Amino acid sequence: MSRIPQPEVHVEGQQSPEGAPVGVVPGAARGVAQGAERGRLRSAAAAFTSLIALAATGLVAGPAVAELSGGPCALPRTTAHHSLGVDSWNSAYPRPVGSMDAVMIFLSFPDSVPLNSPDELAADHFPATSQFFESASYRQFALRPHPQRQWVKMPKSSTAYGIKRDWDSARRSGYLRDAIAAADSTVDFSRYGIVYLVADPDAPGVDADATKVVNLDRPLHADGTDLERVVTVFESHPPDHNVLAHETGHAFDLPDLYHRPTDGKGDWDTYVGDWDVMGSQFGLAPDLFAWHKWKLGWLDQRAVRCVQRSELITLEPVDAARAPGGSLGTRLAVVRTGEDTALAIEARGSTGNDRETCTEGVLLYRVQAETASGGGPVEVVDTHPATEACWDRSVYPPLADAPLGVGETFTMPGTPGERTRVQVADRTRSGAWTIRVTTA
Numbered sequence: 001m002s003r004i005p006q007p008e009v010h011v012e013g014q015q016s017p018e019g020a021p022v023g024v025v026p027g028a029a030r031g032v033a034q035g036a037e038r039g040r041l042r043s044a045a046a047a048f049t050s051l052i053a054l055a056a057t058g059l060v061a062g063p064a065v066a067e068l069s070g071g072p073c074a075l076p077r078t079t080a081h082h083s084l085g086v087d088s089w090n091s092a093y094p095r096p097v098g099s100m101d102a103v104m105i106f107l108s109f110p111d112s113v114p115l116n117s118p119d120e121l122a123a124d125h126f127p128a129t130s131q132f133f134e135s136a137s138y139r140q141f142a143l144r145p146h147p148q149r150q151w152v153k154m155p156k157s158s159t160a161y162g163i164k165r166d167w168d169s170a171r172r173s174g175y176l177r178d179a180i181a182a183a184d185s186t187v188d189f190s191r192y193g194i195v196y197l198v199a200d201p202d203a204p205g206v207d208a209d210a211t212k213v214v215n216l217d218r219p220l221h222a223d224g225t226d227l228e229r230v231v232t233v234f235e236s237h238p239p240d241h242n243v244l245a246h247e248t249g250h251a252f253d254l255p256d257l258y259h260r261p262t263d264g265k266g267d268w269d270t271y272v273g274d275w276d277v278m279g280s281q282f283g284l285a286p287d288l289f290a291w292h293k294w295k296l297g298w299l300d301q302r303a304v305r306c307v308q309r310s311e312l313i314t315l316e317p318v319d320a321a322r323a324p325g326g327s328l329g330t331r332l333a334v335v336r337t338g339e340d341t342a343l344a345i346e347a348r349g350s351t352g353n354d355r356e357t358c359t360e361g362v363l364l365y366r367v368q369a370e371t372a373s374g375g376g377p378v379e380v381v382d383t384h385p386a387t388e389a390c391w392d393r394s395v396y397p398p399l400a401d402a403p404l405g406v407g408e409t410f411t412m413p414g415t416p417g418e419r420t421r422v423q424v425a426d427r428t429r430s431g432a433w434t435i436r437v438t439t440a
Helices: 042-049 118-125 128-136 169-183 243-251 290-296
Strands: 008-011 098-108 141-153 194-199 212-222 225-233 304-306 310-315 332-336 341-348 361-368 378-380 409-411 420-427 433-439
Touching: 098 118, 098 169, 118 141, 128 141, 128 243, 141 169, 169 212, 169 225, 194 243, 212 243, 225 243, 290 332, 290 341, 310 332, 310 341, 332 433, 341 433, 361 420, 361 433
Parallel strands: 098 141, 098 194, 194 225, 304 332
Antiparallel strands: 008 212, 212 225, 310 433, 332 341, 341 361, 361 378, 409 420, 420 433
């Protein structure tokens, strides 16, 4: 059994790596009136569709690297927690390329007898989570789960740890130390890139709202391996939809995209709505933004178009599978708007992880590399501010109809000479979207 030191931790959505609080950045520009010009572009559509621009991309392989080839629209990685800069990779995190083994450990407590078996709880999360990443990565990443078959008994009662969403640091540290020590005799931690600690969902002290990724400022050490982060799972049976995909995204340096109300009450989904699992695990279109896929290495520069004037672009839906022959085509168009900011443009369709989407079309969103996780590093642009959609299913109906459809034009607000205009001319038979992006 390995010696387990006292960990120092910070938790996703609460603290930055430096320990400073992560606050909600007030959005002074978020209330700017926006609208779609619904003029039909039929006369231009034929000309647009005759100029199809396709790009190919290859598999990303090998270990994580510090430097990436991003091009002129690649925002720089900043010191912000989970920065969305894509010019370099943060080597403190494992990069999800190739395959990665993950261990799932099931923890019981002296004050409760589990009502479910480890196999039943493992089935709550797998193979669904592996399938999510297989689809999102265009089969470039395989998450291989290794659920343990027996319960690991914790030394203290579940109520002794004070488990809750905003957890007392000392009790949280004690929980992690006890869990790793209890499992160390049966688990070889050196074999795994991710550790999931799953608590008995029926134990009286388990708060189903407390699931988190815990980053360890001082890593735990077991089996000759430093454990720098652990996914602590406190879910009911069955669990929240896509919750493990969301938490696993944090393990790969992806930020929270939801807006957390300061008083804990109010709407959490005002930044991105349904459009990325890092915003809401209940979203109708939970596939990762193309920007996230660029950051993770699943899209390379051949699949990203940097727009600097006026360009005609054919966008393949970001959630569509790789075409026969290995081509991804263009999945992301980017307009650089500042040193640390960009406008991202991608197409979303009802395939893959987005098969339950409410609407299809061309989605626009702002990216801010210097904004920390939880502060709004991505904001979806509502191109139809006067309407909403799917009020009975969407996590945030005002953004459910955010994408532009065929024949629509949207001009980003800004001073004259600094505006970007996006025109959607056509949709091809294969499902791609033909757009014209014009920058001043």
